Amino acid sequence: EPEVTQTPSHQVTQMGQEVILRCVPISNHLYFYWYRQILGQKVEFLVSFYNNEISEKSEIFDDQFSVERPDGSNFTLKIRSTKLEDSAMYFCASRVEGNTGELFFGEGSRLTVL
């Protein structure tokens, strides 16, 4: 069964460093999302992406964040200059065209900023 895959599973970085989290959505899916979950808190929406552009983004998704679909299969989240408060589990999700509303999630990438 096709799955959303994310790499790395865990990344430790120093504050101020750039981080790229990678996701390979399910191949026939057209909508892509990034969510994050700070330990013990809710799953928070960051950004949605369709047709090579951002559909919607949250107030968390400031200028430090960017997304890209560089090659038709990967979907990346870049954090330009990480802060301590960026430490969280980052989830990628994708869905098909249509009104099912079902999101397929990856296993997450845990980011630890020291």
Next chain:
Amino acid sequence: AQRVTQPEKLLSVFKGAPVELKCNYSYSGSPELFWYVQYSRQRLQLLLRHISRESIKGFTADLNKGETSFHLKKPFAQEEDSAMYYCALSSNFNKFYFGSGTKLNVKP
């Protein structure tokens, strides 16, 4: 503002007991409501959505627009139901709002 509230962080029940996981929402339009589940060491996955009005793994959820609630129920809990449950809403599928989750622990 859009908000999904799950008041219980943890719910412990014995096997065979009924279970109800509460979800309340605030939204100005007509959202679609979902329950997602995360079993131990597995990824977050859809359990059910209100629009399909189906029962999945014995779970049902009724949308009560008057009370703005979408509680998840099961008459007889099983040990394999132990998991983290998240209520979510969306209006346009560009953005989904999740609650903070309820950990269900079904004791033998």
